Amino acid sequence: MTVLAPASAEPHRYLQAQIRWHGLEIAFWIAALLPFLLFKTYLVLASQIAITALFALSLDLILGYAGIVSLGHAAFFGLGSYTAGLLAKLGWGEPLTGLVIAAAVAGLVGYAASLVIARFRHLALIMITLGMGLLLHEAANSASWLTGGADGLQGVRMWPLLGYFRFDLYGVTAYTYSLIVLFLVFLASRRLIHSPFGLSLRGIRENPVRMPAIGAPSSAHIRKIYTISAAVAGTAGALLAQTTQTVSLEVLSFQRSADVLVMLILGGAGRLYGGILGAIIYLVARDQLSGFNPQYWYFWIGIMLIAVVMFLPNGVLGGLAWLRAAWRGKTA
Amino acid sequence: MAPRGMAGQDSVSAPALSTRGLDKSFGSLVVASGIEFALPQGARYALVGPNGAGKTTLINLMTGMLRPDAGRIFLGEQEITSLRPEERVKRGLVRTFQINTLFPHLSALEAVTLAVCERRGHGGAWWKGLPAYREAVDEAYGILFSLMLGDYCYRLTRELAYGQQRLLEIALALATKPTVLLLDEPAAGVPNEESAELFDAISGLAQHISVLFIEHDMDIVFRFASRIIVMVGGSVLVEGTPSEIAADPRVREVYLGKKHHG
Ligand SMILES: Nc1ncnc2c1ncn2[C@@H]1O[C@H](COP(=O)(O)OP(=O)(O)O)[C@@H](O)[C@H]1O
Ligand SMILES: [Mg+2]
Numbered sequence: 001m002t003v004l005a006p007a008s009a010e011p012h013r014y015l016q017a018q019i020r021w022h023g024l025e026i027a028f029w030i031a032a033l034l035p036f037l038l039f040k041t042y043l044v045l046a047s048q049i050a051i052t053a054l055f056a057l058s059l060d061l062i063l064g065y066a067g068i069v070s071l072g073h074a075a076f077f078g079l080g081s082y083t084a085g086l087l088a089k090l091g092w093g094e095p096l097t098g099l100v101i102a103a104a105v106a107g108l109v110g111y112a113a114s115l116v117i118a119r120f121r122h123l124a125l126i127m128i129t130l131g132m133g134l135l136l137h138e139a140a141n142s143a144s145w146l147t148g149g150a151d152g153l154q155g156v157r158m159w160p161l162l163g164y165f166r167f168d169l170y171g172v173t174a175y176t177y178s179l180i181v182l183f184l185v186f187l188a189s190r191r192l193i194h195s196p197f198g199l200s201l202r203g204i205r206e207n208p209v210r211m212p213a214i215g216a217p218s219s220a221h222i223r224k225i226y227t228i229s230a231a232v233a234g235t236a237g238a239l240l241a242q243t244t245q246t247v248s249l250e251v252l253s254f255q256r257s258a259d260v261l262v263m264l265i266l267g268g269a270g271r272l273y274g275g276i277l278g279a280i281i282y283l284v285a286r287d288q289l290s291g292f293n294p295q296y297w298y299f300w301i302g303i304m305l306i307a308v309v310m311f312l313p314n315g316v317l318g319g320l321a322w323l324r325a326a327w328r329g330k331t332a
Numbered sequence: 333m334a335p336r337g338m339a340g341q342d343s344v345s346a347p348a349l350s351t352r353g354l355d356k357s358f359g360s361l362v363v364a365s366g367i368e369f370a371l372p373q374g375a376r377y378a379l380v381g382p383n384g385a386g387k388t389t390l391i392n393l394m395t396g397m398l399r400p401d402a403g404r405i406f407l408g409e410q411e412i413t414s415l416r417p418e419e420r421v422k423r424g425l426v427r428t429f430q431i432n433t434l435f436p437h438l439s440a441l442e443a444v445t446l447a448v449c450e451r452r453g454h455g456g457a458w459w460k461g462l463p464a465y466r467e468a469v470d471e472a473y474g475i476l477f478s479l480m481l482g483d484y485c486y487r488l489t490r491e492l493a494y495g496q497q498r499l500l501e502i503a504l505a506l507a508t509k510p511t512v513l514l515l516d517e518p519a520a521g522v523p524n525e526e527s528a529e530l531f532d533a534i535s536g537l538a539q540h541i542s543v544l545f546i547e548h549d550m551d552i553v554f555r556f557a558s559r560i561i562v563m564v565g566g567s568v569l570v571e572g573t574p575s576e577i578a579a580d581p582r583v584r585e586v587y588l589g590k591k592h593h594g
Contacts, residue, residue, distance in 0.1 A: 007470070008473060008477075008482075010473075011441055011469050011470070011472070011473040011485070012463055012466065012469060014439075014441065014486050015441075015445075015461075015462045015463045015469060016463045018462075019461045019462070019463065022400055189463065191458070191459060191460075192458045192459075194461040194462060195447040195453040195455075195457055195458045195460060195461060195462065195464060196445075196446075196450075196455060196457050196458075196462060196468075197455065197456050197457055197458035197460060198594060199438075199442060199445065199446045199449065199462060200446060200450065200455045200456075201448070202394075202435070202437075202438060202442075202446075203438065203446050205445075206434075206435035206436055206437055206438055207434065207435050207436075209433055210429075210433045210434065210435065210504070211418075212396075212397075212416065212417035212418040212421070213395070213397075213417060213421065213426070213427060213429075213504075213505075214421065214426075214446070214447040214450060214451075214504055214505075214507065214508055215418050215421030215422050215447070215449040215450050215451055215508050216418060216446075216455055217418055217455070218418075220456070221455065224456065228348070233378065326379075330511065
């Protein structure tokens with residue numbers, strides 16, 4: 001360089017500010033404890049939400065950050081579910097090791113899939129992931145000797161968590177367990193997206209053509225994040241199997257892949273909390289709306305989706321961020 | 333191939349970048365035919381020619397974004413014909429784009445830090461936050477500062493003025509520490525007054541970087557290039573010093589003459 005930059009603390013301050021914990025974040029995680037006190041009858045629902053949020057977070061890592069679309073992400077969720085369920089059925093009901101093994105199996109299959117995924121984009125990617133999802137669903141359906149087919153996997157018996165906490169009917173253990181796993185994976189994801197690797201992923205999302213021109217190995221990055229994402233999806237699936245002590249074919253269904261995509265877009269992709277917020281809105285709304293009008297559930301979902309895409313292209317979180325910026329601009 | 337340790341002495345005569353018999357067609361359209369090209373170490377060369385002559389295609393071929401139908405490409409003495417684009421960048425062959433090819437929702441600082449981190453081998457590191465990579469961040473800021481983007485580097489790329497985006501194109505390339513820099517119309521779309529400024533920045537680049545730039549404004553070409561290569565219809569028509577090119581009747585006919593029509 002001919003011109004030497006003066007040593008400046010400003011760039012560091014700017015980057016530091018991006019990774020600092022926001023007060024709202026802390027408030028959010030404290031609020032996640034409220035169901036234990038205020039909505040004790042809803043702990044089972046809360047646990048479903050935490051699991052689905054984890055699943056949405058896994059999709060956010062590839063879609064929201066690296067811009068890799070998937071219409072078949074339930075494949076990894078389902079793999080995790082069946083792995084954890086089968087382990088327990090075959091006699092190993094210890095939850096934590098089951099969770100780790102399920103994550104490893106999903107991650108391994110995710111890595112194999114990523115060898116194909118990393119070569120495609122856009123429409124081709126939608127078709128490939130859709131195909132993989134349908135393939136696995138059909139395979140699980142035909143292999144009923146292993147999976148129980150359409151009847152689901154019966155006889156999943158979980159041992160108590162840490163050898164002490166039984167999975168009770170009220171969902172106390174289920175929600176505690178799911179929430180802790182969600183929080184830990186969230187912490188790791190938060191580190192990841194603020195790291196150089198996370199920055200590279202955003203580079204791939206923003207401009208895949210420029211990445212090789214700055215010497216970045218995009219394919220290697222995509223394989224890595226896809227493997228991680230699949231392992232997280234598998235973890236979510238395993239949590240569902242363990243906390244409900246059953247696995248139905250639905251874990252691999254197209255519906256589940258589509259639902260999680262809807263939640264993420266609803267909440268705001270590429271924002272880490274988007275998938276979590278989307279899962280909360282979606283599942284709470286479904287719980288409330290289907291209570292009095294079950295057959296119309298997807299009617300409301302349809303309206304909600306169209307409204308969000310039209311008026312909040314960056315999801316609910318994007319809309320909130322915009323409001324906050326507008327407010328700041330006005331008061332400044 | 334010469335042993336690595338001797339490269340410094342031996343390659344004084346070897347061009348920084350060269351091609352042999354490079355061919356490429358799109359269907360029946362021949363966009364490169366038998367291109368013999370050599371860019372000496374530390375050169376400041378201009379590549380000119382009418383629109384559609386195949387200038388961008390030549391850069392695409394040399395940087396590996398397109399595969400040639402025939403021919404070989406050398407970086408120094410090393411053949412790079414079959415290397416992937418990012419591998420060529422790692423070896424010092426870097427380009428910019430005629431049409432802004434940036435990261436719209438990254439701030440300028442983030443974008444350049446991304447390129448610096450990739451070069452330093454941090455691209456896959458996922459456990460520590462960016463602030464932990466102080467040297468990479470300082471380096472990125474230094475590059476932006478040297479290109480007069482120091483005060484604007486916290487803005488999202490898409491919010492930068494067009495001329496600043498053109499500078500960011502160059503900043504991204506510099507972040508990879510190129511030895512050979514191919515600039516595809518760096519001043520494309522920039523008003524005349526500003527484009528001279530932009531070329532001042534380019535001519536201020538370290539002398540060991542060999543530069544080839546594509547540019548339509550002949551005043552700028554004559555001012556900043558030590559030699560000029562004229563391409564027409566996928567072939568090199570003529571190569572020479574600015575005064576040779578200015579005096580060449582063929583060039584007047586196919587290129588300078590056309591300028592007033594375009
Ligand atoms: N990917 C492509 N497929 C087909 N034709 C192309 C492609 N890229 C460039 N061309 C054509 O090749 C010719 C040379 O293009 P280009 O190298 O961009 O010219 P220049 O940069 O000299 O203006 C043009 O006629 C252009 O339309
Ligand atoms: Mg061009």
